[in-house]
Amino acid sequence: MSGYALPIRNLIREFAKFPGIGEKTATRLANHVLHASVDEVRVFAESLLDVKRKIHLCSVCFNLAEGELCEICADRGRDHGTICVVEDADSLIALEASGGYNGVYHVLQGAISPLDGIGPEQLRIAELIARLDNQEVNEVIIATNPDTSGEATALFLLKLLKGRGVKVSRIACGVPMGGDLRYIDKMTLAKSLEFRRSA
Amino acid sequence: MSGYALPIRNLIREFAKFPGIGEKTATRLANHVLHASVDEVRVFAESLLDVKRKIHLCSVCFNLAEGELCEICADRGRDHGTICVVEDADSLIALEASGGYNGVYHVLQGAISPLDGIGPEQLRIAELIARLDNQEVNEVIIATNPDTSGEATALFLLKLLKGRGVKVSRIACGVPMGGDLRYIDKMTLAKSLEFRRSA
Numbered sequence: 001m002s003g004y005a006l007p008i009r010n011l012i013r014e015f016a017k018f019p020g021i022g023e024k025t026a027t028r029l030a031n032h033v034l035h036a037s038v039d040e041v042r043v044f045a046e047s048l049l050d051v052k053r054k055i056h057l058c059s060v061c062f063n064l065a066e067g068e069l070c071e072i073c074a075d076r077g078r079d080h081g082t083i084c085v086v087e088d089a090d091s092l093i094a095l096e097a098s099g100g101y102n103g104v105y106h107v108l109q110g111a112i113s114p115l116d117g118i119g120p121e122q123l124r125i126a127e128l129i130a131r132l133d134n135q136e137v138n139e140v141i142i143a144t145n146p147d148t149s150g151e152a153t154a155l156f157l158l159k160l161l162k163g164r165g166v167k168v169s170r171i172a173c174g175v176p177m178g179g180d181l182r183y184i185d186k187m188t189l190a191k192s193l194e195f196r197r198s199a
Numbered sequence: 200m201s202g203y204a205l206p207i208r209n210l211i212r213e214f215a216k217f218p219g220i221g222e223k224t225a226t227r228l229a230n231h232v233l234h235a236s237v238d239e240v241r242v243f244a245e246s247l248l249d250v251k252r253k254i255h256l257c258s259v260c261f262n263l264a265e266g267e268l269c270e271i272c273a274d275r276g277r278d279h280g281t282i283c284v285v286e287d288a289d290s291l292i293a294l295e296a297s298g299g300y301n302g303v304y305h306v307l308q309g310a311i312s313p314l315d316g317i318g319p320e321q322l323r324i325a326e327l328i329a330r331l332d333n334q335e336v337n338e339v340i341i342a343t344n345p346d347t348s349g350e351a352t353a354l355f356l357l358k359l360l361k362g363r364g365v366k367v368s369r370i371a372c373g374v375p376m377g378g379d380l381r382y383i384d385k386m387t388l389a390k391s392l393e394f395r396r397s398a
Contacts, residue, residue: 003295045244066204096202
């Protein structure tokens with residue numbers, strides 16, 4: 001970075017703090033800022049601050065939201081009787097991108113992980129139960145990640161929701177579409193055999 | 200991007216304007232902003248605006264500078280009798296990073312390219328001549344890029360500086376260090392033969 005004036009060096013250092021951005025890419029991005037117009041940079045800086053100022057959690061499902069409700073909870077066209085439980089907003093976005101779901105969500109804000117000090121009371125599980133008590137819900141789909149903490153959370157929720165008269169399901173686990181069996185790990189293959197469907 | 204609240208979508212769009220940043224990377228970067236503290240984001244936004252507010256061109260060499268003079272022109276430890284002429288600040292940074300130069304620079308702010316409407320009068324050539332008139336200069340090293348417009352600029356400068364009693368040189372052209380002759384273009388190989396040095 002030697003040869004650059006201090007404000008440019010500062011900006012390069014700031015860009016390099018982002019995940020997956022090394023010094024070379026950071027320099028390229030800072031160069032783009034140098035050559036952009038003042039107005040363009042102002043709009044960018046404003047949009048950064050906007051995210052921190054305006055985004056908070058939806059009061060119903062704890063998805064990231066601009067208003068009181070997130071866009072999904074506010075959408076009357078969606079099936080509010082089906083709740084998909086996810087760990088975080090990123091999972092929600094991934095499921096939304098799949099286009100295969102028209103229900104609503106509940107974002108737990110993490111998964112049970114005793115080693116990290118995260119128990120059920122650190123998650124939005126009480127709020128999920130409250131939703132089931134206060135509104136008509138037909139089905140809860142548990143879509144936590146298929147890893148240790150996600151599975152632990154799913155198991156906990158399954159026990160908690162049993163006998164509440166609501167259908168509870170777990171997203172399917174198996175070989176990914178387009179995958180090659182040679183390169184898929186043993187656990188996934190075992191699951192894909194265990195959960196085989198009659199054709 | 201569906202599922203994200205508007206301020207996040209805006210930020211993703213802003214990140215995606217950077218060169219080499221696609222929607223996926225932009226989303227990852229926006230996510231980092233979401234999870235960063237307000238203060239961290241404020242520092243980042245501030246450093247962006249700082250670059251536009253504080254950076255201008257050095258009054259001597261037209262390098263990017265924070266003060267009246269750039270750090271190189273202000274450095275009394277450097278050899279002010281040797282001027283390396285480059286097209287832009289990026290070239291200057293690359294040469295500085297090589298660590299092989301202790302003189303000063305002159306940044307032309309481009310190269311002669313008639314098709315783009317850039318002639319000698321659009322570049323900082325008059326200012327270079329003024330520097331030669333007003334101070335003791337022993338050598339001018341022409342380090343424009345070895346492409347059409349860079350070579351045209353070098354040729355123009357060579358003619359202009361001839362007979363001024365100053366030593367003029369051009370950076371060496373040849374095979375890059377660590378290169379493999381099999382994969383080096385014909386033009387470069389021809390140059391490396393033409394400019395061979397007696398060993």
